[in-house]
Amino acid sequence: MANTEQLVTQRLTESGIRYSRGRRAVIDALSVADGPRSAAELHRDLAEAVPLSSLYRSLSVLTDADVVTMHHGSRGVTRYELSEWLTGHHHHLVCLSCGTVDDITPPPDLEADLESVVISLTVAGRFSPKGHALEIEGFCSECA
Amino acid sequence: MANTEQLVTQRLTESGIRYSRGRRAVIDALSVADGPRSAAELHRDLAEAVPLSSLYRSLSVLTDADVVTMHHGSRGVTRYELSEWLTGHHHHLVCLSCGTVDDITPPPDLEADLESVVISLTVAGRFSPKGHALEIEGFCSECA
DNA sequence: GTGCATAATGATAATGATTCCTATTCTCGT
DNA sequence: ACGAGAATAGGAATCATTATCATTATGCAC
Numbered sequence: 001m002a003n004t005e006q007l008v009t010q011r012l013t014e015s016g017i018r019y020s021r022g023r024r025a026v027i028d029a030l031s032v033a034d035g036p037r038s039a040a041e042l043h044r045d046l047a048e049a050v051p052l053s054s055l056y057r058s059l060s061v062l063t064d065a066d067v068v069t070m071h072h073g074s075r076g077v078t079r080y081e082l083s084e085w086l087t088g089h090h091h092h093l094v095c096l097s098c099g100t101v102d103d104i105t106p107p108p109d110l111e112a113d114l115e116s117v118v119i120s121l122t123v124a125g126r127f128s129p130k131g132h133a134l135e136i137e138g139f140c141s142e143c144a
Numbered sequence: 145m146a147n148t149e150q151l152v153t154q155r156l157t158e159s160g161i162r163y164s165r166g167r168r169a170v171i172d173a174l175s176v177a178d179g180p181r182s183a184a185e186l187h188r189d190l191a192e193a194v195p196l197s198s199l200y201r202s203l204s205v206l207t208d209a210d211v212v213t214m215h216h217g218s219r220g221v222t223r224y225e226l227s228e229w230l231t232g233h234h235h236h237l238v239c240l241s242c243g244t245v246d247d248i249t250p251p252p253d254l255e256a257d258l259e260s261v262v263i264s265l266t267v268a269g270r271f272s273p274k275g276h277a278l279e280i281e282g283f284c285s286e287c288a
Numbered sequence: 289g290t291g292c293a294t295a296a297t298g299a300t301a302a303t304g305a306t307t308c309c310t311a312t313t314c315t316c317g318t
Numbered sequence: 319a320c321g322a323g324a325a326t327a328g329g330a331a332t333c334a335t336t337a338t339c340a341t342t343a344t345g346c347a348c
Contacts, residue, residue, distance in 0.1 A: 018344070020296060039334075051298055056335065061296095072216045076305075077334070093271050102271075110261050117254050117261075118280055126285035127237050127246075135277045136262055141270035162315075164325065183305075195327055200306060205325095220334075221305070 004031055004086055008067055015065050022050045023058045027067070027082070035092070035102040036071050036079030071133075074099045091134040097143035104136070148175055148230055152211050159209050166194045167202045171211070171226070179236070179246045180215045180223030215277075217245055235278040241287035248280070 008027055012019045029045050030037060037045070039059060043052050050058070059080050062068040069083045073094065079101060084090070090105040106114065114134060122129045152171055156163045173189050174181060181189070183203060187196050194202070203224050206212040213227045217238060223245060228234070234249040250258065258278060266273045 016295095018295065020344090022297075053299070053336090054297055057297080060336085072220055074216060076216060076220055076222055078220055091265070093266070096274060104265055106261070106265055110264055113257055113261050114278075117250070117257050117278070120254055121235070121248055121250055122237070122280060122282070126288070127280070127282055128288055129280050129282040130240060131281045133279045133281065134258075134261070135279070136266060136271070136273050137275045137277065138266070138271055138273040144270070144272055160324095162324065164314085166326075196305095197307085197328065198326055201326080204307085 004082070007086060011067055012065060017061060017065055022054050023062065025050055026055065026058045026062065030068065030080065030082050033081065035100065036073070036081040038073075038077045038079050040077070042080070071101075073101055091136065093140070094135050094137045095140040095143055096137050097139055100140060102140070148226070151230060155211055156209060161205060161209055166198050167206065169194055170199065170202045170206065174212065174224065174226050177225065179244065180217065180225040182221045182223050184221070186224070215245070217243070219243060235280065237284070238279050238281050239284040239287055240281050241283055244284060246284070 004027070009019055012023075025046055026042065029042050039052070039056055042059075043050070043055055046055070059068060059070075063070055063080070066083055067086070068080050071079045071081070071092075073079050081087070081103075087103075088105060089111065090103045093102045093104050095101075114132065118129055118132045148171070153163055156167075169190055170186065173186050183196070183199055186203075187194070187199055190199070203212060203214075207214055207224070210227055211230070212224050215223045215225065215236070217223050217236075225231070225247075231247075232249060233255065234247045237246045237248050239245075258276065262273055262276045
């Protein structure tokens, strides 16, 4: 995924947003993560390289630019990950015990099934679907 | 749903938990809601009849007793609703604009499709699924 | 290259949701 | 009615997150 760098650079440039050292560090940390990360986790990973307040502001800016997407998970903490146009569409495995979240990408046929369920569920109604998220709750290998 | 009352009474009695005035008010408020409610919303609905601290404690007790289930939705606020064994299994329509969440219950065939997707996604792996939640994000009729 | 307008940073204060603490009140079984 | 344990209420404390603002860095015009 070496061109994540380029895609992000391009998107930020287009939006007139600087791709500063701190923001680059955030993107790098999210790039190597295998699931959404909370601000606290990122701060720990970045080992004080980015102060918490700057980290939050970077995440906010990057979210506005749609480079990063936020999720609201267990215990009221917000988790962030690279947006799907960078990583591909995926879903989440949420561990009920330790709270960690891993990405899972369904094979095309299953994803197609999901989409048709979403369409069927909203076709009758007054709701315009823009996206969907399937969260599978259970126990990860560590906590099983 | 007149027997929600009885089911809750029974469950709490079994657990040695009292079904006090305040807790009854919380259950009643959740019973008439058409989707998960935040503590703040409940507090507003209950018109100060239940102080915030008591409300939170009631929600915590009821969650522990599995009478109420918590969800983590938009903007980092926790929302609560009656557990699925009381209301039936359902999913959520989340409005990207105003943040409200509505319940949606799929017809059996669609729910069966969902379950088989979940099974297929986890069968290979080291993850034991216990439940699933499909959140459909979009715009409600108000915000369309 | 210099200077300037603007953007980004980082330390701290403020906010908002939630939890903890503790004295008082209520309830149930005796 | 009495006493033990449960529940309440109010406030203080905590945690995640956001706002403020003075300082620093960056990109661009000259």
